[in-house]
Amino acid sequence: MENKFNDLSEQIKQIHKENEFNEINLNYLTNQLRKIREELNNPSNISIEQNSQSFINEISIISLTKPIINKWKQNAITVAGRNMKGQQLNQLNQPLGIFCDKKSDIFVADYLNHRIVEWKCDAKEGQIIVGANGQGNRMDQLNGPTDVIIDQQNHSIIIADGGNRRVIQWLNQKRQILLENIDCSRLSVDKSGFLYVSDYMKDEVRRWKMGEYNNQGIVVAGGNGKGDRLNQLNRPNFIFVDEDQSVYVTDRDNHRVMKWRKDAKEGRVVAGGNSQGKNLNQLSKPQGIVVDDLGQIYVADCGNDRIMRWCDGKEEGEVVLGGNGEGNESNQLNGPIGLSSDDEGNLYVADCNNHRIQKFEIIL
Numbered sequence: 001m002e003n004k005f006n007d008l009s010e011q012i013k014q015i016h017k018e019n020e021f022n023e024i025n026l027n028y029l030t031n032q033l034r035k036i037r038e039e040l041n042n043p044s045n046i047s048i049e050q051n052s053q054s055f056i057n058e059i060s061i062i063s064l065t066k067p068i069i070n071k072w073k074q075n076a077i078t079v080a081g082r083n084m085k086g087q088q089l090n091q092l093n094q095p096l097g098i099f100c101d102k103k104s105d106i107f108v109a110d111y112l113n114h115r116i117v118e119w120k121c122d123a124k125e126g127q128i129i130v131g132a133n134g135q136g137n138r139m140d141q142l143n144g145p146t147d148v149i150i151d152q153q154n155h156s157i158i159i160a161d162g163g164n165r166r167v168i169q170w171l172n173q174k175r176q177i178l179l180e181n182i183d184c185s186r187l188s189v190d191k192s193g194f195l196y197v198s199d200y201m202k203d204e205v206r207r208w209k210m211g212e213y214n215n216q217g218i219v220v221a222g223g224n225g226k227g228d229r230l231n232q233l234n235r236p237n238f239i240f241v242d243e244d245q246s247v248y249v250t251d252r253d254n255h256r257v258m259k260w261r262k263d264a265k266e267g268r269v270v271a272g273g274n275s276q277g278k279n280l281n282q283l284s285k286p287q288g289i290v291v292d293d294l295g296q297i298y299v300a301d302c303g304n305d306r307i308m309r310w311c312d313g314k315e316e317g318e319v320v321l322g323g324n325g326e327g328n329e330s331n332q333l334n335g336p337i338g339l340s341s342d343d344e345g346n347l348y349v350a351d352c353n354n355h356r357i358q359k360f361e362i363i364l
Helices: 002-018 023-040 053-063
Strands: 077-080 095-100 106-110 115-119 127-130 147-151 156-161 166-171 174-180 184-189 194-199 204-209 218-222 236-241 247-251 256-260 268-272 286-291 296-301 306-311 318-322 336-341 347-351 356-360
Touching: 077 106, 077 115, 095 347, 095 356, 106 147, 106 156, 106 336, 127 156, 147 184, 156 184, 166 184, 184 236, 194 236, 204 236, 218 247, 218 256, 236 286, 247 286, 247 296, 256 286, 268 296, 268 306, 286 347, 296 336, 296 347, 306 336, 318 347
Parallel strands: 095 147, 095 336, 286 336
Antiparallel strands: 077 356, 095 106, 106 115, 115 127, 147 156, 156 166, 166 174, 184 194, 194 204, 204 218, 236 247, 247 256, 256 268, 286 296, 296 306, 306 318, 336 347, 347 356
16 A cells, blocks of 8 residues: 555656646546545555554645546536427426436436436437326326436336325336335435435435335434424435435525434534525525535535535535526526436436426536
8 A cells, every 4th residue: 555655656746847737647646546545445455554654644645635626518418308398208397306327318207297208318309217198196107206216226217206195116117116105305225225215294304225115214314393403404305325324415495405424313514504595605495416426515506597516514615507597598507406417427407497408518
């Protein structure tokens, strides 16, 4: 480990000497540091000698280096719903939750069309996956779906069928009700095989072990009535679960994002929380959320028609997409709701009131 770190230090010194700190070099150095960090997180493979204090000090200094901040092209590409609102296969009607899979195919909870639509990468129209039989409560129908996710372990489709107050799963054309009599808003799954559901009436997020739904689940956020205390939520919406099973929740009517560590009794504010507004330390009806590997939080600031990035511990966020007023131009949003990303770092936004899905390409 010390040899690897010394080699990297020499490379940094050489690049600095040649004054060649360009984007490629910075990306390379960041990847090397990330690999070292991963090894440090696996201490069974590491041994540090007693006289290695200078080495430890160097690690501390490098760890404080600012991460590379991603940027995106400000003019989006419309990848779904290019033809105003409607119910044709090339149209959407108030898309809410979206999910981007490993192939960059997009699954859309097409709310007012009561269906889940899959748009293949670069497709001109979508394919109805669930809900081709109109609004209703039969097993082949949906009623105002609010979210959709893909369980990457078994490739099943899990849907928050909000109007029917149930969570359903489609696996190999087989349909199953996982949870019912629940005011489900949004969904998430983690890598350990747990399903998370936000309940907007009980102001809480619960967790179930996948396949074990004959119980009440475990409250992992909120559950102490409606309110703005640190142990409360007020109409929780989207959920993101990180590798440590910390739960990030967009606390819509408190205009903030909360982070609840695993087994915590209360959360902490990581974005917003300064009443509703449009200043950089405020949010307005926050919705979709993505957290990257560096812990940077991306949130769809619905009421302000923008996507913001918040670094954990910072008092203010920054506008990364939109923020150019309500509108339907390629650099504008109108009520952004769902938010997702692909493996390349591109961001996808469910631009609800424009009835389209926008792809913002990362600048490499």
